[in-house]
Amino acid sequence: MAFDVESSKPLTAIVIGTGFSGLGMAVGLKKAGIDSFVILERAAAVGGTWRDNHYPGCACDVQSHLYSFSFEPNPEWTRRYARQPEIEAYLQKAANKYALMQHVRFGANVVEARFDEGAALWQVKTADGRVFSAQMLISGMGGLSNPAYPKLPGIEHFRGKAFHSAAWDHSYDLAGKRVAVIGTGASAIQFVPQIVGQVAQLDLYQRTPPWIVPKPDRPISETERHWFKRLPLLQRFFRLGIYCAMETRVLGFVLNPKLMLLVQKLALSHIARQIKAPELRKKVTPDYTIGCKRVLISNDYYPALTRANVDVVTDAIREVREHSIITNDGIERPIDAIIYGTGFSIQTMIPRGMMFGRKGVDLVDVWTQGPQAYLGAAVPGFPNLFMLMGPNTGLGHTSQVYMIESQIHYVLDCLRTMRRQGAAAVEVRPEVYQRFNEGLQKQLVNTIWASGCKSWYVNDNGRNTTLWPGFTFRFRSKTRRFKASDYVLEKAPASVIA
Numbered sequence: 001m002a003f004d005v006e007s008s009k010p011l012t013a014i015v016i017g018t019g020f021s022g023l024g025m026a027v028g029l030k031k032a033g034i035d036s037f038v039i040l041e042r043a044a045a046v047g048g049t050w051r052d053n054h055y056p057g058c059a060c061d062v063q064s065h066l067y068s069f070s071f072e073p074n075p076e077w078t079r080r081y082a083r084q085p086e087i088e089a090y091l092q093k094a095a096n097k098y099a100l101m102q103h104v105r106f107g108a109n110v111v112e113a114r115f116d117e118g119a120a121l122w123q124v125k126t127a128d129g130r131v132f133s134a135q136m137l138i139s140g141m142g143g144l145s146n147p148a149y150p151k152l153p154g155i156e157h158f159r160g161k162a163f164h165s166a167a168w169d170h171s172y173d174l175a176g177k178r179v180a181v182i183g184t185g186a187s188a189i190q191f192v193p194q195i196v197g198q199v200a201q202l203d204l205y206q207r208t209p210p211w212i213v214p215k216p217d218r219p220i221s222e223t224e225r226h227w228f229k230r231l232p233l234l235q236r237f238f239r240l241g242i243y244c245a246m247e248t249r250v251l252g253f254v255l256n257p258k259l260m261l262l263v264q265k266l267a268l269s270h271i272a273r274q275i276k277a278p279e280l281r282k283k284v285t286p287d288y289t290i291g292c293k294r295v296l297i298s299n300d301y302y303p304a305l306t307r308a309n310v311d312v313v314t315d316a317i318r319e320v321r322e323h324s325i326i327t328n329d330g331i332e333r334p335i336d337a338i339i340y341g342t343g344f345s346i347q348t349m350i351p352r353g354m355m356f357g358r359k360g361v362d363l364v365d366v367w368t369q370g371p372q373a374y375l376g377a378a379v380p381g382f383p384n385l386f387m388l389m390g391p392n393t394g395l396g397h398t399s400q401v402y403m404i405e406s407q408i409h410y411v412l413d414c415l416r417t418m419r420r421q422g423a424a425a426v427e428v429r430p431e432v433y434q435r436f437n438e439g440l441q442k443q444l445v446n447t448i449w450a451s452g453c454k455s456w457y458v459n460d461n462g463r464n465t466t467l468w469p470g471f472t473f474r475f476r477s478k479t480r481r482f483k484a485s486d487y488v489l490e491k492a493p494a495s496v497i498a
């Protein structure tokens, strides 16, 4: 059996990733008195999303007092919606405070994880040839960590500069350049206003316009920060207030989509206030009900589009040439650079050939209809594997960290149960998994996300594999306790006990 070269016996856990999920899980393990774990991170620093996305204007779109760990309140947030450097620094600080760095193995790109049935252990290989072995495998690989690139005809001939918003090249000077931005999603609406003043020309290639509502952002004053520091309870109440306000959005998304028409009115008046030209208004006004795709927040995106050097292009791209893009209407626009604001490949969160369970079965082969799991975490045939932010744990309305923490709590309770019952492996029962997912899909049928738009929430089979359909406190109550009866518990194999 192969072992982590740094340890003589298998570890309790291998955690993959150092975003909110991986770091939060590691803190939980430490607090539970478990030190025998490694965190495998393919990059060279911690931070996940907030390390990789450093494009101009990058910020969270859930207020920071909620979009942060509950166990690590930060009275120092300088804005309601903190910008990327502040969030990255927050995660780095947490990693240091909880002494996690000694557990992190950087440059450890996990390429294969295999469950060894004989030993009831996961064997995890990294691209540089290291092998780690542990009882529990916890994936914190993130749903939005692999950039997606569109298939643009002729892109291989392009001779200019090209990069994705999640891999921004700050060494490339955009001043005076003609830039094509592909996509109008959450990242593009943040960086377009930041670069539009530098570039000579910005062609914004839009397939579907997003719905955008005003962003209630503002700096948090020194006095407010002072009081948050002096009165931690005040900050807790503030956080609770944001949580409750965000949670009311579920009423429109899930329970009564007609309520979303009120939000749509707000978004329409946002357009009307910020854009005067009828033609541009028409281009940016979506033709689907608000909420079907992610609702975005911005105060400076529409004004950026009204500038003379911006062209919102709605015709599809026919061809990319060495120094230009041609659209279906035959117009050729010369460019120096392409910036992809095309988001992430969510449906392939775990690629084929990476995760192998019992009898060497590939996880992707189990997911014939698309990714699914019990409580977004567990899959039959894959004992002791838990996915944080796995299938159907995404949110359209509030902080993802709340879901992540719920799952962390669940995994820790599982570990406690395993110890108490002397179990070496736990495997979710197929009928529990099936019932849970059938229930989820039933609930998703009448939600706003099924109201007829094309979004990354829904896969090619028409299945919503990404979102949790309801209140997040319901998810929390389901993950509050690890119910052993939902799982088959296996005693340690004789070889391991020996």
Ligand SMILES: Cc1cc2nc3c(=O)[nH]c(=O)nc-3n(C[C@H](O)[C@H](O)[C@H](O)COP(=O)(O)OP(=O)(O)OC[C@H]3O[C@@H](n4cnc5c(N)ncnc54)[C@H](O)[C@@H]3O)c2cc1C
Residues within 6 Å of the ligand: 016, 017, 018, 019, 020, 021, 022, 040, 041, 042, 043, 046, 047, 048, 049, 050, 053, 058, 059, 060, 061, 062, 067, 108, 109, 110, 111, 140, 141, 142, 143, 144, 145, 187, 388, 389, 398, 399, 400, 401
């Ligand atoms: C620009 C942007 C803004 C966002 N804003 C918000 C917001 O305001 N509110 C909100 O709730 N959510 C937001 N999100 C969603 C966000 O992804 C989650 O909130 C959260 O950060 C996810 O944390 P994570 O740890 O699960 O994943 P990530 O932060 O993506 O971390 C995954 C980690 O795993 C590592 N990894 C991946 N694959 C491997 C591998 N094979 N081997 C080793 N390491 C690997 C990655 O390098 C990365 O460090 C945003 C996402 C983006 C992209």
